Amino acid sequence: MATQHKLLEQILNIKLNANILLYLSLMAVIFGFDGILKVVKPSYTETGSFNFFIGFIILSLHCFLYLRSYYLNLSNSIKPQEVYSIAFGLVLSVILLGYSLGYFELGKIIRDIFYNFYFIVIFYVIYYFKKTEKLKFNTILKLSFFIYFVVFNFLAVVLGNFDHEGRFTGMQLAASIYGGTACLMLITLLESDLGKFNKVFYFSIGVTFLLLSGTRGAVLSLIVYFSFSLYRTFGKNKVLQTIILMLVLSIVGIIVLKIDQITAAMSALSSLRFASTADLEGGSLGTRLTWYLMILVDLYDRSLIGGFGGGAAEKLTGHITHFDLLRFWYDYSIFFIVVQLMLFIYMIKAINPNWFLIFLYLCAQYLLFSLHNIFQAPTMLLTFALSLVVLASKNKNKYE
Numbered sequence: 001m002a003t004q005h006k007l008l009e010q011i012l013n014i015k016l017n018a019n020i021l022l023y024l025s026l027m028a029v030i031f032g033f034d035g036i037l038k039v040v041k042p043s044y045t046e047t048g049s050f051n052f053f054i055g056f057i058i059l060s061l062h063c064f065l066y067l068r069s070y071y072l073n074l075s076n077s078i079k080p081q082e083v084y085s086i087a088f089g090l091v092l093s094v095i096l097l098g099y100s101l102g103y104f105e106l107g108k109i110i111r112d113i114f115y116n117f118y119f120i121v122i123f124y125v126i127y128y129f130k131k132t133e134k135l136k137f138n139t140i141l142k143l144s145f146f147i148y149f150v151v152f153n154f155l156a157v158v159l160g161n162f163d164h165e166g167r168f169t170g171m172q173l174a175a176s177i178y179g180g181t182a183c184l185m186l187i188t189l190l191e192s193d194l195g196k197f198n199k200v201f202y203f204s205i206g207v208t209f210l211l212l213s214g215t216r217g218a219v220l221s222l223i224v225y226f227s228f229s230l231y232r233t234f235g236k237n238k239v240l241q242t243i244i245l246m247l248v249l250s251i252v253g254i255i256v257l258k259i260d261q262i263t264a265a266m267s268a269l270s271s272l273r274f275a276s277t278a279d280l281e282g283g284s285l286g287t288r289l290t291w292y293l294m295i296l297v298d299l300y301d302r303s304l305i306g307g308f309g310g311g312a313a314e315k316l317t318g319h320i321t322h323f324d325l326l327r328f329w330y331d332y333s334i335f336f337i338v339v340q341l342m343l344f345i346y347m348i349k350a351i352n353p354n355w356f357l358i359f360l361y362l363c364a365q366y367l368l369f370s371l372h373n374i375f376q377a378p379t380m381l382l383t384f385a386l387s388l389v390v391l392a393s394k395n396k397n398k399y400e
Helices: 002-012 018-031 033-040 051-070 080-098 106-132 134-158 175-191 196-213 216-234 238-257 259-268 283-302 312-317 324-332 334-351 356-370 378-393
Strands: none
Touching: 080 106, 080 324, 080 334, 106 134, 106 324, 106 334, 106 378, 134 175, 134 196, 175 196, 175 216, 175 378, 196 216, 216 356, 283 312, 283 324, 312 324, 324 334, 324 356, 334 356, 334 378, 356 378
């Protein structure tokens, strides 16, 4: 037993800088394996083919860091919230498998199990690293912002990384994945401990390229974040609440009264995809709405509980649905979503006991990012966990 213990200690005590490894693993996912392939293999055009493999490598790195950081010293015990979160993940897997017995695609089931556990692991790795190594964590964040907003965007411009619609894709193949990741990095930036000048500098660069990506969901997600931030800051001030409410009602009234002029103005801005209405009946948005309607109609006709098997939604539409929540409902049942939301609540409460407002924010963001298949992109999944950890643990008193 003593020999085994000594061997385990030797394995975990390899002379590696955990901070560098965490940073490299973070940046490797943010950078995106697709971006590397684009540079070395210009003929590569299929987005996300290697997401699972690069995600598995990064998850393994995080697990190694987790073991090394928290169990090298045997006085550290397994924390209850980690056990319960894994238990939630197992329940998700049981539901996922149980509702796939009639029809399933093994690869899709493995993918979904993997990414659900991936989210749990990286959430706790980031949280405990931030909690125990706050100064080093902030240093890593600062360097990450410089590399992501300045270096990567500069490289992408030099390489001409724009898709066939003229949308900026950053160091990835899909503009939507770039836009979603940029949005999450911006939220992390605004919740970080950087000075105001640096925040304004990086935010200006990040928003500019985000708009060039034409990702409307990311723009909506930023609006959700700012709405949450305003309520967090002024929520208890009744006078400010009244003023904000009056302003919102006034804006809604102006929109209703001036809808024709606003529509005309948006048509004039058709070159900016996020303000364009050109594809409401066709194109990307119209096609996706058609797929969503197909799934909803089939749920209504067969069973609103759902649970028709892993990959069933993609079989029905013939394409990736671009809506994880709807896909989970159709493939794995409404029970899967309920347990997943319970998991989110528990993970937030592990950081902040005043969880309700953060949970409402998470639900809104999860809905929007789900429209871009967050659970099929390690890049967005990692930055989603990162932004949630930074936001929930920044200042607990702000949520009270």
